[in-house]
Amino acid sequence: MALHFSWEEFADRRARTIAAMTARGLEGMLIFRQESMYYLTGYDTFGYVFFQCLYLGADGRMTLLTRAPDLRQAQHTSVIDDIRIWRDAPDAEPARDLKAILEEHGCRGKKLGVELEAYGLTARNGLRLMLTLDGFCTLVDVSDLVSRLRVVKSPTEIGYVRRAAELADAALDEAVRLAKPGAFEGDILAAMQGAVIRGGGDDPANEFIIGSGRDALLCRYFTGRRHLDPQDQLTIEFAGVYRHYHSCLMRTLCIGKPPARQVEMHKVAVDALEACKAALKPGRPIGEVFDAYARVVDAAGYQAHRMNATGYSLGATFAPNWMDWPMFYHGNPEEAAPGMVFFIHIIIFDSDAGLAMSTGQTVLVNQTGCEALSKRPLDLVVK
DSSP states (O other), rough: OOOOOOOOHHHHHHHHHHHHHHHTEEEEEEEEEEHHHHHHHHOOOOOGGGGOEEEEEETTOEEEEGGGHHHHHHHOOOOOOOOOEOOOEEEEHHHHHHHHHHHHOOOOTTTEEEEETTTTSSHHHHHHHHHHHHTOOOOEEEETHHHHTTOOOOOHHHHHHHHHHHHHHHHHHHHHHHHHOBBBBBHHHHHHHHHHHTTOOOOOOSSSEEEEGGOOOOOOHHHHHHHOOEEEEEEEEEEEEEEEEEEEEEEEESSSOHHHHHHHHHHHHHHHHHHHHOOTTTSSTHHHHHHHHHHHHHHHOOGGGGOOOEEEEEOOTTTTTEEEEEOOOTTTOOOOOOTTEEEEEEEEETTTTEEEEEEEEEEOOOOEEEEEEOOOOOOBBBB
């Protein structure tokens, strides 16, 4: 079997989940988030794009309802024994199949949690679920329950994150090596992704971000590639990924001699990153990390060119994105704790001047502060 954690670790995770369910007065849980399924059982698939649900009872029993292509996937990658299949058909209603499973587990009239904030549970399927189970049981949104358990990583998980960080460094090395006048963005992107895959890593939960020229001021992937000019800028945001655990980096590289304002922007970005790392301490609200970013950037006169958030938690995530809960923004009261992993990104995009500058690192919260997982310097790269 392709299990990346011990049976004992999976059992402990499920026990803690059941304890959290019981504390909320729940007798079972309908799990739709792929991250939760992977965390609790090892189940690894992209089949969640269709209706798929893992039932976990307060008694520890589990039943997975999925499609036929994922039967062997679940058998090979998870500790789930009870796997049921709903059949594709013009009149298929998997919510009814789920209701029959819940009846079998004695859930009629019971209070069950459900993960409504799940990419696989579309609005259409969610509505069908609610209509099918209306009057059968009481459903309570517990989309945060497993996420709160997942946010603090075990020693094994931290080992995977550290390996992901090594792969991210390897990808950055490729970008720095290839970025020069005339270079094709596609070659840079292919080399970065290749470094991760050759290192035994995985595809990221969302696309690598790459843009040059004025497109360096974008922080989302978009289609289309160009060659770098003799005087240019290249923004990259990407992740090393290992066993689905992500470690992200972000950089803006300069092609040709950068203007003085962009050099200043780099200094401000690095100063802000260091201030954010200093603010990330166990027991303190993570909103203070954003405040450190804003304080440094605003004091340097770049308030109009910053973002309203400055990073987020990372872990084992699946498409369509690698951003995990919680996020750094003003007033976020969630407290940092040892074992949490965060990506801190500093973004300064001056649209008036057409200049971009960014830097970012993945960090691990420890007993006193945080540790940067990347071994690469934050120096301005000029090619």
